[in-house]
Amino acid sequence: DRDPKFDLGVVEAFLAMNAASLAQRFEKAAETRDWSWSPLGCAVLVKDESLIGYLLDVAGSVVDAAAGPYGMTALHVAALVSYEVGVVELLNRGATRDLPDELGRKPLDLVGLSAAGQSSEEAKDGASSFCRALLENDPNITGVLASAAAKGDLAAMEALFAQGARPWIAEDSEPPIVAASRSAPPSKTVSILSLLHERMDELGSADSEEGLNAVNASGETALMHACARGDKEAVAFLLGHGADPYKLDSEGYTAEMWARKAKCTLRNGTLVSLGELRAAQEN
Structure with a gap:
């Protein structure tokens, strides 16, 4: 019974x-x-x-x-x-x-x-x-979407978007696209960036300051962090969709200067390791 x-x-x-x-x-x-x-x-x-x-x-x-x-x-x-x-x-x-x-x-x-x-x-x-x-x-809870992006949690992000979340965060919190470039697992970074870009494009912000070139409190962009991590696929995605390689952070550094942290450089929209560049020049 x-x-x-x-x-x-x-x-x-x-x-x-x-x-x-x-x-x-x-x-x-x-x-x-x-x-x-x-x-x-x-x-x-x-x-x-x-x-x-x-x-x-x-x-x-x-x-x-x-x-x-x-x-x-x-x-x-x-x-x-x-x-x-x-x-x-x-x-x-x-x-x-x-x-x-x-x-x-x-x-x-x-x-x-x-x-x-x-x-x-x-x-x-x-x-x-x-x-x-x-x-x-509440789609505006500070940092939740950015946290999901940083973890590479696509399912969490999709759920937040379904509840009305926006692909950018205001009031001094790190933009999700920067968080993803800085911390997402390399195997998931481009997928996360693609999802964010798609959502931003739908809302008309992909090419604005709220979009691909959004900055955190230190003026750092997604492209800068992708360069610093030596993530060639993420760099190619961001540059291919309009990220600004000449933007300066709060200390006056460009994405090219950030690339040097990973012993890389930007060449014709591509992240190239300095070792590969030297080898090519020697040949």
């Missing part, structure tokens, strides 16, 4: 998918007779995106149904443990941002209260900021 969410067949399906941590949680629930956690709640708690999708798409779980103690929904649980991907997934599937639990708490009220699954305070703070931005539906 239990809710279908507790169907043991669903638990067996979890086992087949090798969700060992989830199976253990159900075993503990069976021992203590504590059935306050639904499969969907547990899937969110252990941060298993594939299981969340399985439950919602195949097993018939309802996205806004009680999933944890005190009537917490899956979105409450995702907010509690600062599960960024889970928050995005649940919101995209129609979860209600401001649905209260039995104690009157909305998902936003629980953001970051648990450090579960976070390896450091910095990681927890970053996840909490992102989750809070989504749940508040």
Whole structure:
């Protein structure tokens, strides 16, 4: 006579998918007779995106149904443990941002209260900021988009754009395009820059001071950081889309001077290593 969410067949399906941590949680629930956690709640708690999708798409779980103690929904649980991907997934599937639990708490009220699954305070703070931005539906929270860009998190950026975020940040925060060039994983930098440029182009800012040539508090551009990292693909992308190689930072340095930090130089719109240049000259 239990809710279908507790169907043991669903638990067996979890086992087949090798969700060992989830199976253990159900075993503990069976021992203590504590059935306050639904499969969907547990899937969110252990941060298993594939299981969340399985439950919602195949097993018939309802996205806004009680999933944890005190009537917490899956979105409450995702907010509690600062599960960024889970928050995005649940919101995209129609979860209600401001649905209260039995104690009157909305998902936003629980953001970051648990450090579960976070390896450091910095990681927890970053996840909490992102989750809070989504749940508040506030596209102007300082630094959230830039933080996602710096991490190379395309999914987070897409989610923020879907909530109305703009590809530039005001009030002394680092522009996302600069953050991406400075810190994004090299394998993802061009994809991040392309996404930002596409969004800026849609909003008519790609060639303005708010666009490719936006600067941080030190006057540094995305092109300067791409040059300093020796990222040839990022440099080619930025120059190919109109970044200004002659712009000066607050200390009077150009992108060419920043390229010297990586023992490179700019030649005809291309970043070339000084070693390659010398070898070519010798030949």
